[in-house]
Amino acid sequence: MTSEFAVEMRDVVKRFITPEGNEMAAVDHVTMKIRNGEFFSMLGSSGCGKTTSLRMIAGFEWPTEGEVYIEGKAMGHTPPFQRKVNTVFQSYALFQHLTIYQNVAFGLEMENAKEDEIKKRVGRALDMVQLTGMDRRKPKQLSGGQQQRVALARALVKTPDVLLLDEPLGALDLKLRKEMQLELKALQQQLGITFIYVTHDQEEALTMSDRIAVMSKGKVQQMGTPVEVYERPANKFVADFIGESNFLEGKIKSLTRKEASVFIPGLNAEVTGMPISEGLAKGEEVVVSIRPEKVRLVEKGALKMNMFRGKVTNTVYIGADTHIYTEVHGVKLKVLEQNRISRLDPKSFYTVGQDVSLLLMPENTLVLKKD
Numbered sequence: 001m002t003s004e005f006a007v008e009m010r011d012v013v014k015r016f017i018t019p020e021g022n023e024m025a026a027v028d029h030v031t032m033k034i035r036n037g038e039f040f041s042m043l044g045s046s047g048c049g050k051t052t053s054l055r056m057i058a059g060f061e062w063p064t065e066g067e068v069y070i071e072g073k074a075m076g077h078t079p080p081f082q083r084k085v086n087t088v089f090q091s092y093a094l095f096q097h098l099t100i101y102q103n104v105a106f107g108l109e110m111e112n113a114k115e116d117e118i119k120k121r122v123g124r125a126l127d128m129v130q131l132t133g134m135d136r137r138k139p140k141q142l143s144g145g146q147q148q149r150v151a152l153a154r155a156l157v158k159t160p161d162v163l164l165l166d167e168p169l170g171a172l173d174l175k176l177r178k179e180m181q182l183e184l185k186a187l188q189q190q191l192g193i194t195f196i197y198v199t200h201d202q203e204e205a206l207t208m209s210d211r212i213a214v215m216s217k218g219k220v221q222q223m224g225t226p227v228e229v230y231e232r233p234a235n236k237f238v239a240d241f242i243g244e245s246n247f248l249e250g251k252i253k254s255l256t257r258k259e260a261s262v263f264i265p266g267l268n269a270e271v272t273g274m275p276i277s278e279g280l281a282k283g284e285e286v287v288v289s290i291r292p293e294k295v296r297l298v299e300k301g302a303l304k305m306n307m308f309r310g311k312v313t314n315t316v317y318i319g320a321d322t323h324i325y326t327e328v329h330g331v332k333l334k335v336l337e338q339n340r341i342s343r344l345d346p347k348s349f350y351t352v353g354q355d356v357s358l359l360l361m362p363e364n365t366l367v368l369k370k371d
């Protein structure tokens with residue numbers, strides 16, 4: 001391959017005119033470099049510009065500014081069929097009157113491929129998505145998950161270097177979606193094709209991706225591995241969007257090169273020794289972020305550094321975990337504990353009104369800029 005990157009978006013802007021006649025940037029100076037063989041996801045809530053970005057890579061839309069590169073070549077106004085990418089949409093867009101075989105063969109027939117070549121490739125594509133033997137059925141005779149696999153086979157049969165997938169599992173129920181996530185990931189690894197995957201589901205992105213671009217309002221908020229975006233969110237938006245976080249507002253009291261101490265008015269106390277990211281200054285208003293599963297609950301004992309007395313205000317048992325809602329001087333903190341031991345005795349759980357101590361271990365907290 002000629003380029004290290006399968007696909008690049010360089011400083012891409014896409015403006016639309018709204019029905020009211022205003023201009024809006026659906027994609028606002030986005031730069032992404034997607035490596036060969038990578039499972040790359042664009043993650044963000046509805047309207048953040050994911051589909052528009054994907055459509056520009058596919059060639060269904062052209063950037064207002066900036067450029068899309070595929071294998072190092074500027075795409076300009078190259079039409080979709082001349083790009084080495086293929087798209088799988090959420091609505092499977094299968095031809096209802098054609099058989100599964102005919103649906104998958106369609107693209108090859110349009111290219112005037114030879115009959116036995118088509119047969120071989122369709123067979124292989126159906127094998128890949130585990131639909132061998134279903135080739136004579138019509139789409140209506142398949143389940144939702146199977147129909148989605150046909151859509152996938154139809155894209156794979158053309159052996160694209162890059163597969164673009166726009167919320168392909170959106171129409172499936174949760175259990176099937178989770179199964180398909182693992183299957184898709186395994187298939188991608190096995191084929192070594194670059195996948196660019198669009199989803200609004202953070203768990204899905206974490207499950208499948210090598211890297212994730214977290215998007216909001218047309219901009220990339222952070223790009224990184226699942227571990228990076230979860231454990232080291234770049235800002236409050238990402239910390240809030242991916243997983244859950246407790247946020248404590250405060251002000252930097254003292255600062256070394258690596259650590260900060262933050263005074264938190266709500267707790268009327270200082271949290272000390274927290275790792276910091278770049279660009280923070282003494283006296284700056286910040287938010288201290290800590291994940292519910294990283295707060296330690298202690299029933300009794302003397303107060304230590306970064307430990308605060310609080311009360312349980314609610315508990316929610318959800319099988320694998322219990323969510324414990326607490327309040328410390330009126331500041332609400334959510335704690336998540338795993339139920340690692342099988343037990344029924346109500347006394348073994350935290351109860352509403354119970355006094356507890358909460359330990360905010362500095363290495364489990366992040367000091368983030370206030371947006």
Ligand SMILES: Nc1ncnc2c1ncn2[C@@H]1O[C@H](COP(=O)(O)OP(=O)(O)O)[C@@H](O)[C@H]1O
Nearest residue numbers: 016017018026045046047048049050051052053
């Ligand atoms: N053809 C279009 N004309 C006008 N506005 C559009 C068009 N396509 C998308 N938009 C707007 O651009 C924004 C981003 O849309 P989209 O890329 O579909 O978001 P996502 O896929 O992340 O939900 C939305 O506000 C949407 O209404």
Ligand SMILES: [Mg+2]
Nearest residue numbers: 047050051052
């Ligand atoms: Mg979309």
